[in-house]
Structures are given as structure tokens and as C-alpha cells.
Amino acid sequence: MNTVIWLVRREFWENRAIWMIPAVIGALMILAALFGRIELMSIPSEVPSRAVGEAFLVGVGLTFFAVLSIYSTWYLLDCLYADRKDRSVLFWKSLPISDWTTVLSKLATALLIIPLVYFVAADLTTLLMAFIVSVRASSSIGGALWHVDLWLQMQVLWVYLIVTAAIWYLPLAAYLLVVSAWAKRAVMLWSILPPLALILAERWFVGTHVITSQLANRLLSLPNVAFHSNPGDKFWVSTVVDNEVVRTPASISSFINAYGFFSSPETWIGVAVGAALIVCAVQLRTRRTET
Amino acid sequence: MTALISARDLTKKYGAHVALDRANFSVEAGRIVGLIGPNGAGKTSALRAILGLTAYEGQLQVLGREPFRERSELMRDVCFIPDVAVLPGWLRVDHAIDFVAGVHPRFRRDRAVALLAKTQITGKHRMRELSKGMKTQVHLALTMAIDAKLLVLDEPTLGLDILARSAFYDALVNDYMDETRTILITTHQVEEVENLLTDVLFINRGHIVLDSSLEEIATRYAAVAVPADRIDAARAEKPFHERRMLGKVVLYYEHPDLAKLAAFGELHTPSVADLFVAKLSGEPE
Numbered sequence: 001m002n003t004v005i006w007l008v009r010r011e012f013w014e015n016r017a018i019w020m021i022p023a024v025i026g027a028l029m030i031l032a033a034l035f036g037r038i039e040l041m042s043i044p045s046e047v048p049s050r051a052v053g054e055a056f057l058v059g060v061g062l063t064f065f066a067v068l069s070i071y072s073t074w075y076l077l078d079c080l081y082a083d084r085k086d087r088s089v090l091f092w093k094s095l096p097i098s099d100w101t102t103v104l105s106k107l108a109t110a111l112l113i114i115p116l117v118y119f120v121a122a123d124l125t126t127l128l129m130a131f132i133v134s135v136r137a138s139s140s141i142g143g144a145l146w147h148v149d150l151w152l153q154m155q156v157l158w159v160y161l162i163v164t165a166a167i168w169y170l171p172l173a174a175y176l177l178v179v180s181a182w183a184k185r186a187v188m189l190w191s192i193l194p195p196l197a198l199i200l201a202e203r204w205f206v207g208t209h210v211i212t213s214q215l216a217n218r219l220l221s222l223p224n225v226a227f228h229s230n231p232g233d234k235f236w237v238s239t240v241v242d243n244e245v246v247r248t249p250a251s252i253s254s255f256i257n258a259y260g261f262f263s264s265p266e267t268w269i270g271v272a273v274g275a276a277l278i279v280c281a282v283q284l285r286t287r288r289t290e291t
Numbered sequence: 292m293t294a295l296i297s298a299r300d301l302t303k304k305y306g307a308h309v310a311l312d313r314a315n316f317s318v319e320a321g322r323i324v325g326l327i328g329p330n331g332a333g334k335t336s337a338l339r340a341i342l343g344l345t346a347y348e349g350q351l352q353v354l355g356r357e358p359f360r361e362r363s364e365l366m367r368d369v370c371f372i373p374d375v376a377v378l379p380g381w382l383r384v385d386h387a388i389d390f391v392a393g394v395h396p397r398f399r400r401d402r403a404v405a406l407l408a409k410t411q412i413t414g415k416h417r418m419r420e421l422s423k424g425m426k427t428q429v430h431l432a433l434t435m436a437i438d439a440k441l442l443v444l445d446e447p448t449l450g451l452d453i454l455a456r457s458a459f460y461d462a463l464v465n466d467y468m469d470e471t472r473t474i475l476i477t478t479h480q481v482e483e484v485e486n487l488l489t490d491v492l493f494i495n496r497g498h499i500v501l502d503s504s505l506e507e508i509a510t511r512y513a514a515v516a517v518p519a520d521r522i523d524a525a526r527a528e529k530p531f532h533e534r535r536m537l538g539k540v541v542l543y544y545e546h547p548d549l550a551k552l553a554a555f556g557e558l559h560t561p562s563v564a565d566l567f568v569a570k571l572s573g574e575p576e
Contacts (some may be wrong), residue, residue: 002393002394003393003394005392005393006389006390006393007394009390009393010386010390013381013382013383013386014379014381014382070343083379086376086377086379086380087373087376087377088377088378088379088382089377090344090371090373090377091377091378091379091430093342093343093344093362093366093371094342094369094370094371094372095366095391095394096363096364096365096367096394096395096396097363097366098362099361099362101364196328196438222458241501286359286362287345287346289339289344289345
């Protein structure tokens with residue numbers, strides 16, 4: 001356990017982008033709150049203040065989450081390859097650390113530690129922005145950003161999203177680790193080529209689209225599997241704004257569909273595929289020291 | 292006494308290329324062994340196998356373990372310094388010490404710190420900011436602070452200037468070596484390590500050509516510098532190698548009859564470097 005903590009610490013030393021990117025995004029948003037022309041903004045009185053608060057929290061959260069997915073992908077592709085490229089793998093392998101521990105620590109860094117950093121950054125950003133906006137702008141906007149229950153729901157949402165994303169994207173993350181442990185160069189290219197080749201081969205020789213739809217499903221379906229994407233009326237509040245009915249969610253956390261996620265066979269098929277790919281990545285890490 | 296390293300029929304193939312071909316050797320505890328061979332002889336393959344960095348065929352035991360299967364356990368007792376370029380550029384010196392102290396049960400931080408205090412390197416330096424010689428000093432300090440039973444050095448002074456090389460070997464012999472430790476070293480610079488070695492392993496084309504202590508070499512081999520007029524008589528004693536130099540011919544003999552040879556000219560024990568050239572030149576192409 002102690003070794004794992006040191007290995008994660010080492011990832012922070014090597015990849016300063018882990019905290020620098022969310023710090024920069026947060027700083028930009030705070031600058032926008034500080035110098036943006038928010039004093040000109042106002043909310044129509046018909047729009048519920050909670051809806052504005054939700055939009056704010058979810059908007060900031062999604063921005064961080066989008067950058068997080070891109071960065072984690074890059075991190076996973078690079079982490080085992082970088083050691084081989086600069087030959088430092090010979091130094092790391094001269095220490096009493098098993099290849100299993102190494103590979104799992106990188107996986108945990110990508111799927112749990114880095115998301116937690118983004119979660120904390122998103123929280124700090126929303127708090128600071130809400131504070132700045134409430135000082136600078138009209139009380140209606142300022143007040144909309146201070147719904148404590150919404151903020152707490154957002155915390156639950158983040159934790160739920162981190163856990164479900166880690167499980168749902170395990171096969172993709174493990175696949176990226178395999179490429180990272182295997183490729184002699186151009187990891188980005190090597191991560192795209194095999195699935196592309198499979199897709200094209202299936203299309204030309206079999207004429208079906210099973211791989212395409214499976215891949216697309218894995219990439220895009222997390223919201224459908226982990227959340228009530230089409231919830232019934234009890235999840236929504238209807239408001240009339242300018243003679244139009246606007247539907248806003250009753251609460252953020254009401255969308256969480258934990259039972260659906262954990263009882264879906266797709267979830268566990270993904271875990272099984274991910275576990276097999278992790279074994280491959282460890283085997284490659286044991287055997288490959290050269291680039 | 293059992294051997295620290297014992298290899299039987301150790302074989303490593305890269306596709307059609309055979310880097311190690313049924314090599315047999317053993318290394319006893321407390322020795323400083325030079326693994327010496329030309330480029331592509333199989334030195335690095337042998338070291339990689341010993342360190343558990345590569346799969347192999349045949350039998351190999353290092354400290355009673357199978358290196359490839361038990362690398363992480365083995366590395367508690369084995370240290371490894373390959374050439375200087377392997378400490379990652381982004382790593383800070385103080386972080387490197389913290390990290391090794393954190394993961395290595397036999398690392399003694401105070402010793403590493405004391406060794407680095409003698410240099411101009413500070414904790415805040417990143418490896419990429421250090422010269423090759425300084426990087427070697429850091430790596431050596433990290434390694435020498437580990438109470439290991441076996442230290443493996445693979446061309447450790449590659450790319451270092453003469454001063455840094457000499458400092459490296461001084462530190463190795465004076466600060467590190469004692470009777471509980473064993474060192475296995477490969478290098479091209481045979482002359483440089485000759486006076487620290489207790490044993491040599493010559494390797495060529497994946498075979499062990501010679502496995503001997505330096506004392507054995509002194510009794511088993513002899514070289515005679517023979518003037519031109521006595522050359523035919525000297526050749527009749529079946530030297531395995533001849534070398535012309537400055538009007539004389541130096542003849543190399545295995546299991547020499549010293550009394551006879553003394554009549555031909557000046558007798559001496561060949562240096563490791565000369566013996567290496569003699570042994571490998573005699574090998575059939």
C-alpha cells in the first residue's frame with residue numbers, strides 16, 4: 001500500500017499537467033467571473049433560481065469533465081510508453097516493485113486520482129465564482145448560485161460519475177494501457193489503427209456494423225446506462241417563461257440510476273474485458289523494456 | 292558454498308538471432324566479476340536475464356530465485372546501474388531519494404544524502420539539468436545506499452570523461468565493496484576495471500569462452516616476448532595466439548611449461564585486455 005502511494009506521488013511529479021490543467025481552467029473561469037460583464041446580466045423573474053444554480057454547477061462540472069476525459073486518455077496512452085522511450089524503465093525496474101503494482105497504480109491514477117483532482121478543482125472553482133458573482137452582480141444571480149442542497153447534490157453526482165465512469169470505461173482504459181506498454185512509437189496512431197482496421201474489415205468482408213456499434217455504445221452510452229436519461233414527470237418541474245413551458249430537473253441527483261448501472265450486463269461484460277486487457281498490459285510491461 | 296548466480300544452458304533468442312547460446316557460468320559471493328565481450332556478444336542479454344528483464348530458456352538462479360518470474364522480490368537484494376541515461380529527466384534529486392526510500396526496504400537515506408553532500412548536486416536539481424557525470428553520481432549514491440547482495444553494472448561509465456570514470460570506480464571500491472557484496476560488471480574499457488576484478492567471464496557469440504579468477508589466469512596463461520631468431524622454437528610449444536609488436540613477437544600459451552618458455556624470452560602474465568584479444572582472435576570466425 002505504501003508503495004502504491006509513492007507510485008501515485010511519482011505520477012504527480014512526472015505529469016504536472018494532472019493539476020496544472022484543471023488549475024488553469026479554474027483560473028480562466030474565475031477571471032471570467034472577475035472581469036466578465038456579468039453586471040449586465042439578469043434572469044427573467046419567471047425562471048426559477050434553482051434552475052440557474054443547476055445550470056451553473058452542471059456547466060462548470062461538465063467543462064471540467066470534458067477536459068478530464070481528454071487528458072486521462074492521453075495520460076493512459078503515454079504512461080507506460082514514456083518510461084520506455086526515455087529508458088527510465090530500467091531504473092524503475094531496478095526497484096522492488098512488481099509490474100502488477102506499477103500498471104494498477106497507473107490505472108488507478110487515471111480512473112480515480114486524476115478525476116478526484118478535477119472534482120476538487122471544479123468545486124473550488126464553483127465556490128470562488130459564486131462568491132465573486134454574488135459580490136459583483138445583481139442579487140438575483142448571486143442568490144441563484146448559493147443553493148446549498150444543489151451543491152451537495154453536485155458532490156454526490158461527481159462521486160457517482162467518477163465511480164461509474166471508472167467501471168464503464170475500464171475496458172477502454174485497459175486497452176490504452178496495452179497500447180502504451182506495447183507500441184514502439186506513435187502511441188496515438190497505434191491506439192486508433194486496430195479498432196479502425198477491425199471496423200473496416202467487418203464492413204468489407206462481413207458487411208455488418210457490430211464493432212462500430214459496440215464501440216460507439218461503449219464511448220457514448222454511459223449517460224444512458226448510469227442515469228435516467230428519459231425520466232418520468234416526477235423528475236421535472238415545469239415553468240412558464242415568455243408563454244413557453246420550460247422543463248427543468250427537480251433535482252440533479254434524481255437522475256442517478258445506480259441500480260440500472262450495476263445490474264446491467266453491459267457493465268460487467270466491460271469489467272471482464274477490462275480485466276483481460278489489464279493482464280495483457282502487465283504481461284507486456286514484464287516483457288518489453290525497449291522502444 | 293552455493294553460487295550467487297548460476298546459469299545452465301542459458302539461451303536467449305531474438306527471432307532467428309541467438310544472443311545467448313547454452314551459456315554456462317556461475318558467480319560466487321564476494322567477487323567482482325567482469326563480463327567482457329565484443330559488441331553483440333550477448334553481454335546485455337545475459338545481464339537482462341539475470342535482472343529478470345527478459346524471458347529466457349535454460350536454467351538461471353540468482354540468489355536462489357528465478358529472475359524473470361520473481362523480479363520484484365529479487366530487486367530487494369540486487370541493484371542495477373545501466374549506463375547513465377536512465378534516470379528520467381523530470382525527476383528531482385530529492386524526490387528520487389524520497390521515492391527509493393519509500394519503496395525500498397534496504398535503502399539507507401542518510402548514506403545517500405551523505406554521498407550527495409560531497410558533490411555539487413542539490414535536491415532541487417532535476418536530472419535533465421545535470422551533466423552525465425553528475426547523473427551517474429546521483430545514481431551511484433542511490434544505489435550505494437542500498438544494502439544489496441549483488442550489484443550489476445552495465446557499461447556504467449559510458450559517455451563519462453576520464454575524471455568522472457575514475458571517481459566512479461574509486462567510490463565503488465572504497466565506499467561500497469566489502470566481503471558481503473558481489474559486483475557483476477560489463478564494460479568495453481577492460482583496462483579501466485582490470486585492477487578491481489577478481490574474476491572474468493569472457494563471452495563471445497553467446498558462448499562463455501573463459502570463466503576464471505585472476506589468480507587462475509596467472510597460473511594457466513603465460514605470454515612470452517620472443518625475438519625473431521627464436522620464433523620457430525617458441526611456435527613448436529603450440530601458442531594459441533601470436534601478436535607482433537616492435538620487432539618482437541608475443542606468443543600466448545595456455546597451461547604453459549614455464550621452464551621451457553623462459554628460454555625463449557621475457558615471460559609475463561598477460562593482462563586481461565591482452566588475454567581477451569588473444570582468446571577471441573583465436574576463435575574461429
